[in-house]
Amino acid sequence: MKYVALVDCNSFYCSCEKIFRPELRNRPVIVLSNNDGAAIAFTKEAKALGFGQMCEAFFKIRDRVQKHNVTVFSSNYTLYDDISKRVMNVLREFSPHVEVYSVDEAFVEIDAGPGVDLEALGQRMRLEIFRKVGMPVGVGISRTKVLAKVANKLSKKHTGVCVLVEEAEIDRALRSFPVRDIWGVGARSAVKLNLIDIKTAYEFKVFDNPTMIQKLLTKVGREIQDELRGINCLSLEAPEDKKNTGNSRSFGYDLFTKSELREALAQFASNAAQKLRNQQSVCFSMSAFICTNPFKSGPQYFGEAGVRFTSGTSDTLKLIAGAHEILDEIYRPGHGYKKGGVLLNHIVPKNECQMDLFTSDPSDNGPLNQVVDVINRKFGPHTIKSAACGIQQEWKTIRAHVSRQYTTEWSELLEVEL
DNA sequence: TCTGGGGTCCTAGGACCC
DNA sequence: TCTGGGGTCCTAGGACCC
Numbered sequence: 001m002k003y004v005a006l007v008d009c010n011s012f013y014c015s016c017e018k019i020f021r022p023e024l025r026n027r028p029v030i031v032l033s034n035n036d037g038a039a040i041a042f043t044k045e046a047k048a049l050g051f052g053q054m055c056e057a058f059f060k061i062r063d064r065v066q067k068h069n070v071t072v073f074s075s076n077y078t079l080y081d082d083i084s085k086r087v088m089n090v091l092r093e094f095s096p097h098v099e100v101y102s103v104d105e106a107f108v109e110i111d112a113g114p115g116v117d118l119e120a121l122g123q124r125m126r127l128e129i130f131r132k133v134g135m136p137v138g139v140g141i142s143r144t145k146v147l148a149k150v151a152n153k154l155s156k157k158h159t160g161v162c163v164l165v166e167e168a169e170i171d172r173a174l175r176s177f178p179v180r181d182i183w184g185v186g187a188r189s190a191v192k193l194n195l196i197d198i199k200t201a202y203e204f205k206v207f208d209n210p211t212m213i214q215k216l217l218t219k220v221g222r223e224i225q226d227e228l229r230g231i232n233c234l235s236l237e238a239p240e241d242k243k244n245t246g247n248s249r250s251f252g253y254d255l256f257t258k259s260e261l262r263e264a265l266a267q268f269a270s271n272a273a274q275k276l277r278n279q280q281s282v283c284f285s286m287s288a289f290i291c292t293n294p295f296k297s298g299p300q301y302f303g304e305a306g307v308r309f310t311s312g313t314s315d316t317l318k319l320i321a322g323a324h325e326i327l328d329e330i331y332r333p334g335h336g337y338k339k340g341g342v343l344l345n346h347i348v349p350k351n352e353c354q355m356d357l358f359t360s361d362p363s364d365n366g367p368l369n370q371v372v373d374v375i376n377r378k379f380g381p382h383t384i385k386s387a388a389c390g391i392q393q394e395w396k397t398i399r400a401h402v403s404r405q406y407t408t409e410w411s412e413l414l415e416v417e418l
Numbered sequence: 419t420c421t422g423g424g425g426t427c428c429t430a431g432g433a434c435c436c
Numbered sequence: 437t438c439t440g441g442g443g444t445c446c447t448a449g450g451a452c453c454c
Contacts, residue, residue, distance in 0.1 A: 032422090033422035034423070035420080038420090038421050055421075055422070060420090077423095101454080184453080185452085186451060188452085217451095219427090220427070243425090244425075245425085248423065249423080250421085250423090253419085293421085338421095424453105425453080426452080426453075427451085428452105429448105429449090432445105433444100433447105434443100434445080434446100435444075435445100436443090
């Protein structure tokens, strides 16, 4: 019999920070977004103090944070990515079929004979992950992905593991489970369902009018309904190459000059190009945008445009040139720009790339990009880069409370006093 | 002063083809 | 007054996820 487990890390970003700061055990911790702008992750101790509203502006809660002596971190994605990889590797010891769904959660296919104690299996997963990585997780086990998500949510209230396999126990759980909390049912869909008097997951499960569900929630909604009934519609997926990718950031302060924006967009284009090369792909078009700060009063501006390439490319220099071409088109003097970004579209694997009639080699600047990648992999990102990205990068994101690269930089390893 | 970043999928409608 | 029928591809927009 096949089951699916959803394993997700508790307060993932905060828990990553706490691994290396044992004195913070049972203490309130908050992690901030890029630019230290908003609070995005909270430990349960922080939530108990009344924090926990996702994306709340940091400046609005700063006083309360100090008053309650909450420890604050800037986000340290290098660290979080590395811890994430370690957690996923432990899960692979339990099953060959692991779908990494996000940085902090994964679906695990479990092939278990009758009589296997799923509860005990879930507990073993928790223990192993905590022992090997130091990360607390919750485990939900059921028959479909959607049900495993439900079980996972309930696991937080229990012992960290929740198994929903028997029809009767599934129904009991669904009866007190709001539709809005179902994976895939967002705010909009929940309103539509409430309007036809469907408030709980159980009412959704037994609502027998597929045409109506199709009309209200499209095919997506119908599949969720089937999954609630124990019918597998969403199988575990192998990781696929990204179909779109990009890089965007808020700036540390408002940018007014074109030259600053040129630097920033060059950096975003470089980062995006790097992602593309990491997955052995090329893109045929790109777009870029710059915009003003929507939280400020006064005239707003959002400028966006795109360029196409006659042949697929993942060349940093070509993408930087593309970003600059777009900037010439969309830049309007006089505005203070708060954010910008670069998006790469029409991505295909390099070896399936259609060549154009006039270019003999699709890997433009191939050797140059290759050697740049090798150097940066060995000596750290940004060791070598295009001068267009600037040296000082004054526009860069503010990270006043960032922790060390404990696991990815020799110079920042944890020191232990004996 | 200060307000995140990066994705996926589905559908409707327009452009275009014969 | 009356103006074909059948198809594909692309894009924008909506909704959702973490």
